[in-house]
Amino acid sequence: MTDRRATIKLIMAAAAAVPALRARANYTDNLEPGAAPPGSLREFVPTMDGYGPDPDLIKAYEKGAFWPLTLDLQQRQLAAALSDLIIPADEHSPSASAVGVVDFIDEWISAPYPQQRADRDTVLGGFTWLDGEAQRRSEQPFAKLSESQQRAICDPVCDLSRAPADLQAPARFFALYRNLTAAGFYTTAAGRKDVQYIGNVPLKQFDGPPLELLRKLGLA
């Protein structure tokens, strides 16, 4: 138990706030009254390893094109196991790791930007906690556990609002990791197909929704 508490403490220290990945981020999320807003004195902070303010927007980039990926083999196995626990293969689409989500997450947590650096601490701290729990319960790394064993570890932390007080930090990690997994998965062709996104194609005209659908919804 001592080990677990120490690990949690470590994560608590490292973990940032709830990941702010939402498309419509509310400005009040990351700006508390009295706190200095981000970048209050606009001095230049070099991001020497980033892609800079004027990257080529046309070419398609491999993961790690701008900065090296940093997860080791064991971490990548854990990343794949957790990503696939969150987004497994089903009749609609492949699993997260099958479409490159591990590389996506590796690129994310290896990036030089402030948000990603904070996320790195949360993710690596979470990995330590997950493997620690797996070892404690089954004397094996998380990636080697059965799905039911993995779920037994993740169920208590899968919803931050219901997680017990001593598991808040792992729950924050899990929320971030699920966001990142979903971000990596649904931005691929397989993910777009899974949710049946059919846009981003040039059209001669835009017809709007079919009338029968509007009628069915009571909107026409």
Added chain:
Amino acid sequence: MPFVTASTQRGPYDVIIVGSGAGSGQAAYTLCMEGVRVLMLEAGRRYTPAHETPMFQTPDMAPLGGADTTDKNKGFYDATVDGGWDMPGEPYVSLPDKWGSHFTWWRARMLGGRTNHWGRISLRNGPYDFKPRSRDGLGFDWPITYDDVAPYYDKVELLIGVYGGETSLENTPAGPGGTLLPPPKPIVSDHLLMKYAPRFGIPVLPGRRAVLTRAQDHRTIPAKLHPGNPRAQRILAEAMRKRSPCLWATACGRGCAVAANYQSTTVHLPPALATGNLDIITDAMVYEVTLGKNGRATGVRFVDATTGRHEHATGRVVVLGASALESARILLNSKSGGFPNGLANSSGRVGRYILDTVGSSVSGQIPLLESLPPLNDDAADGLQVYVPWWLYRQQLAHKLPFPRGYHIEYGGGRHLPSVGTFSGLEWLTGGSYGRKFKEDARRYYGSFIGFDGRGAMVPNDDCYVDIDPKVKDRFGIPVLRFHWQWGESEQRQAVHMQETFGEIIESMGGRMASPVITDPVKAIAPGGYMIHEVGGTIMGADARSSVTNRWSQTWDVPNVFVADGGVFPYNADKNPTLTIMALSWRMSDHILERMRRREI
């Protein structure tokens, strides 16, 4: 050779224009079409939308799935390059002493400036918006009326291409008819608003954006815009033929390689260049307007960012269109014996009365929109419909706790999944993962709607910029220091937005992740977030209380004009860009007239 350098410029020029965005682009267009020789100076690099726009790239092709970073503040594929809230080597100072007094400043150092990425929302100011003080006693009246500007709104809409609909609603002019392109068809979530908003007495109108929903009429428009000028007509017709109508795909904020929306680089500058009368120097950071012994401006000084050398460009007239606050900065930094506090600043009002737009947003999840069949909701990339301010009468009768109104920019639909689309769903899913998470993603995708309130701001004495006594940018140019404070009017307006949006969402059977914000201090977005900053060289009826006159001409120096949002003495809820262009065209006509009379 229209793109020149400091050493190959072909002066003397009739007019020097600083900047290349909406106001500058319009001025260059109007002046060059009438034979005036113009030199345009742009601080950023040359930018070519036809070759540089990521039209159909998907987020998986970008680093970090295209997420916002400190290098690309609005995402990897945002058209803005060399710009954003933070720019390497170009600091500014904002004093964050307490909540609500911070200002954050978006800049774009690139040809075309912010027009490359803007939202293209093109609303006309109405008659009340030009005479707000006459109506409720607050702020300042413009020295011009809606009727003065209306012909120029007509012209700009015909030139750039704006879709919209007819309306007779109070203070919401649509134009005389015939200037607008047809609006896009509403998507499912728009129909939802069209059903529920009227139950609150809230009107829903077709949106108004600078997007070509069909090809422009290149046969008739050029003659309307340039009567008696066959050469200009020919050049414009050719330019219009080169623009494609909307492809109904890919976000306008990336820019448009086929020129289906307005950006200065695709609409204003190509015909201006085709006249042969426009020279452009890019990477030219202007910092000073130079003054001759006769009290007239002689030109501008700039740093050539490619060589670091200080250069001088001369002309009969100087037009500042560097963006409202950058133009104020140039004037404040142009000190001389006659103008110890900055050029054209005898009133002390340069940098004063800066304004932004009130912003407040609420999003909701709508069960009716869950698990819809596949639909292409790309449309023209948003604002198929919008809500104009609807409570003018209640406001006039003092039945609302704030004096000025807002409009609602509304959106929903099944859009290209981005890194944030499926984030933070726990409040709906209870923290699902595994097969259930994939089912939840399918269920909730496209079931969200968003309300963005965009409101008027009454000018106040606490909002201004001056020159920081210490900090300089990488060119050695002293930088701006911001002073900012929202008024209670704006804060109460933001609460009204929150409560109204919450009520509409609930009436739709929708739910929100968290309650609406009723704390007036927190409900409003920080200054600058809306990127609608205007004022700082405000126009007025006399030289004591304003910087520019009804022609956007500085009172103090008759051959210096301001073509950007700096001249706004009031920022109505209507997004400023269309008005900037209309005023710039009007200003340019005046410059032409004065030049013909040899007065400048």
